[in-house]
Amino acid sequence: MRNLLFTISYCGTNYHGWQVQNNAVTVQQTVQDAVEKILQKRENIVGCSRTDAGVHANMYCFNMKTDSVIPCEKFVSAFNAMLPDDISVKDCVEVNENFHARYDCKEKEYKYLILNSKIRNPFYSNRAFLYPYKLDEAFLNLQAKQYIGKFDFSSFCNAGSSVEDTVRNVKNASVTRNGDIIEFTVSADGFLYNMVRIMVGTLLDISSGKIPEDTIRDIILSKDRNNAGLTAPACGLYLNNVIY
């Protein structure tokens, strides 16, 4: 049996996240339906992570075991013909039979886009979080560096997750500006539930003065979700890179 690794991208606005749910349109469901149209049978597909409703992916990976002999490049074009415009299949490669898109992932990178403007931009509707107050990207970049390291990040995990090990190794975190778009980029060996969105909310609360500056390390060490900031909205979040 072949094991195929697919790389896709999607605009998450019209989806209730990746994972199949009852009574909601999800990316996984949409992809599985496309597979069924192509192969005339259902196949089990395994995603690299759950993403929340409205979250986007510049890069997302899933693997699928199948008896089909369709060559990889044909799969890419068949998929793109079947899928809606807001999901695109970029690549397909054959991997060994034990490969698992979630467990074998070594590192992921997320981006979070903030439209730092008093006035909305129609081209960033549902694609960035509109934040009208002053943001100093150099200051926030310095604050963000305090996320880097191997820590118990339970202060940055919302209820609703069943994981027991809350230690994660954050390898990079930075804040940059391009015009009125502020971009927070973070990579780690894994992320807890809503972790990136709480990291962003905490940076915004530091910017506004609600949380004192230079306290991110203390917030991490407190292991208390109440000490971190609000959960920033889903619409600004993009899974940006998946490394195996």
Add this chain to the structure above:
Amino acid sequence: MRNLLFTISYCGTNYHGWQVQNNAVTVQQTVQDAVEKILQKRENIVGCSRTDAGVHANMYCFNMKTDSVIPCEKFVSAFNAMLPDDISVKDCVEVNENFHARYDCKEKEYKYLILNSKIRNPFYSNRAFLYPYKLDEAFLNLQAKQYIGKFDFSSFCNAGSSVEDTVRNVKNASVTRNGDIIEFTVSADGFLYNMVRIMVGTLLDISSGKIPEDTIRDIILSKDRNNAGLTAPACGLYLNNVIY
């Protein structure tokens, strides 16, 4: 009576262009409906140009004569509260009573975005023209320079326009690349019907060899629409700047 000049931006995907039409949702109609909700009366609004269905605007201007005493900044926020997310009002200033958003326009700039990739990008769906064949931006930039000058551009005007004077002064034209996005930028004192889209289609036909290189001047001088290229799709076109 006050005369107010508004600057807006809009994503044109869900609109049948600017101009009010029967049985179709247009940007002008949507803006007029918002005015009626704010002022409890209809006001006549005058746009800087017609745009086709699906065409976008990073910057678009219209003026409105009104007896209302609402200050300009209040108008901006009231408008943004009333309008859908794909239209944004950026600015409002008071102008003299004779100002006319179309007739007083000295120069406009358009951008045309081409996604030069074999595979679609969900974030450019309806926002760029997907063109999968090789494009050499340096070569196309040189070709585009031949558009610059004051000419009769009737070769670059589709049927359906009622203008009699088809002479336009093209001030700048260039092609640049940013990753897999090719951007054609052109500014002129005015544009004929579908002029930018035919300019882009002609560049693509030159790239593919269907039209010989270095013939843009000849095509212009022939004053024959049949000699120019296809009309590129509306979804890649953005009104980018309006100068008074």
